Each structure stands twice: as structure tokens, then as C-alpha cells.
Amino acid sequence: MSEAIRATDALDSDKISSHLGTRRIGKKVIIYKSTASTNDIAAQYAKDKGNDGLVVLAEEQLKGRGRGGNRWFSSYGEGVICSILLTECRAGAELLSLACAVATAEAIGRLSKCEARIKWPNDIILNGKKTAGILVETKKVKSEAAYIIGIGINCHQKKRSFPAELRTIATSIDIETGTFTDRISLTKRLFTSVEHWLDIATKNGQKVIEQWQKLSTQLHHRVALVYNKKRFMGNCIGVDPEKGLILQLDTGGMRMFDAAHTTIAKE
Numbered sequence: 001m002s003e004a005i006r007a008t009d010a011l012d013s014d015k016i017s018s019h020l021g022t023r024r025i026g027k028k029v030i031i032y033k034s035t036a037s038t039n040d041i042a043a044q045y046a047k048d049k050g051n052d053g054l055v056v057l058a059e060e061q062l063k064g065r066g067r068g069g070n071r072w073f074s075s076y077g078e079g080v081i082c083s084i085l086l087t088e089c090r091a092g093a094e095l096l097s098l099a100c101a102v103a104t105a106e107a108i109g110r111l112s113k114c115e116a117r118i119k120w121p122n123d124i125i126l127n128g129k130k131t132a133g134i135l136v137e138t139k140k141v142k143s144e145a146a147y148i149i150g151i152g153i154n155c156h157q158k159k160r161s162f163p164a165e166l167r168t169i170a171t172s173i174d175i176e177t178g179t180f181t182d183r184i185s186l187t188k189r190l191f192t193s194v195e196h197w198l199d200i201a202t203k204n205g206q207k208v209i210e211q212w213q214k215l216s217t218q219l220h221h222r223v224a225l226v227y228n229k230k231r232f233m234g235n236c237i238g239v240d241p242e243k244g245l246i247l248q249l250d251t252g253g254m255r256m257f258d259a260a261h262t263t264i265a266k267e
């Protein structure tokens, strides 16, 4: 992508805040050109409850984190790299994580006009490949929990932008749509969608689960996973916000697998 094209959607807090229409998410937007991890920056603001809804964005992260100790790669100006701070959330981390997956899928789907689906726990999938990921981290402030919702969305990457080992499993919105994704519009949609699904999560968690299941790539399909170094296979029959993915095991019986100890494996 040439610098001239890139400049058109450079992150800009005035453009993002203009006609945003949210009450909570994006009340304050801080943009870095480059930082280690936006989640770390957002965490620094957690002590002050007045910072609830603050969002940290960056054009580039030098040490972007993913789930399970993985790195999150996104070169300068190529993605939406975003951390949303909630100084309180009645929904709890697990339901919050599902709600954010639904919100991110919805924002990507609406903007790209592609079908965005969710692979448990919260990979966002376009045409079978991962285009976004979510990492919810908690920070104890006195005795209360604050939440940092880290969202990374691949927008302008080309196939060669990804490390060789990711090329068959990762994609970007531009690759899938064949168009230029405006990151400002996507960021605004993301804030609106996160606020909407957070409201639902606090009022009616079941609605979040139902929508998550509707968007799931795995529900009613065979799933292989590794839990505490042991491999399991079965049919996915649902998701529980606290206990995780629910499988009807090939070996008989039903079992739940929590996100902290589970990795999805190849069949």
C-alpha cells in the first residue's frame, strides 16, 4: 500500500470522535504512533474511575500480545490496534470476552459486507481465516477489577505482510474484500458495537451467548483441542461464559473446556 493511500486513513482522534454517538466507549481517545502494547498503556489509566471508556489506539505495536503468550503482529498503519478500558463491568471477564467477540465480528461484518464469524474463544474469521483477535486482561485496582479489552484487526495487510507460518491461516479485510478498508470508519463502528453488546451483556447475558453461537464456526461441528497437554475430540454443542466450550466427546460424555487452559487443535 503506498504512503499516499495510507495517509487517508491515518488514525486521528478528532475524526474518530466526530459524530461518534457513544456514551461510554471512546469518551477519550489516545493515539500513539508506536508503543510496546496498547493494553499496557490502557492499564496505566485504570486507577482513575473517570477514565472508564478510554481507548488507546496505535499505528504500530512493538510488543503486541496475543492469547496464550503469542505475539500479535501488525505493521505500521496496517490494522486497528485498540485497547478499551473499563474501570468496572458487572458482566465479568468471560461474558465480556464473548460480548466483545460478537461486537468485533458485527463491526467487521457490517463494514466489509462479508460474513464475519467467531472461532472460540474469540478469533474473528473471514472466509475461513483469522482477521482479528481479542485479548481481555484484568487489572486489580484496590480490591476491584478493571478490564482492558485489547482488539487487533487486520485491515491493509497483504498476504506477504504475515510471517510465513501464518500465511495460510491469517487474512486482512482488504484481502477478503479486494477494497481499501477505512480504519476510521471501522474504529467508530467498533466502539458503537462494543458499547451496544456491553449493555446487552450486563442486562441479558443469554442474548450474548445466543448471538455468539449464531456466529460460531464450531457449533455443531467436530472440534479437536488440547487441554492441559491432553488431546480431546468431539462435537461442539455450546459455549458457557464461565466454563468454556462444551463438547460431546467421541469417547462419551460431555465436557467443558475453559479458555485459559485450552488450545484449538487441527483435526
Ligand code: BTN
Pocket (backbone or CB within 6 Å): 036, 037, 038, 039, 061, 063, 064, 065, 066, 067, 068, 070, 072, 081, 082, 083, 122, 123, 132, 133, 134, 135, 149, 150, 151, 152, 153
Ligand atoms: C489473539 O488473537 O491472540 C488476541 C490478539 C489481541 C491483539 C490486541 S492488539 C491491541 C491489544 N494490545 C496488545 O498487545 N494486544 C491486543
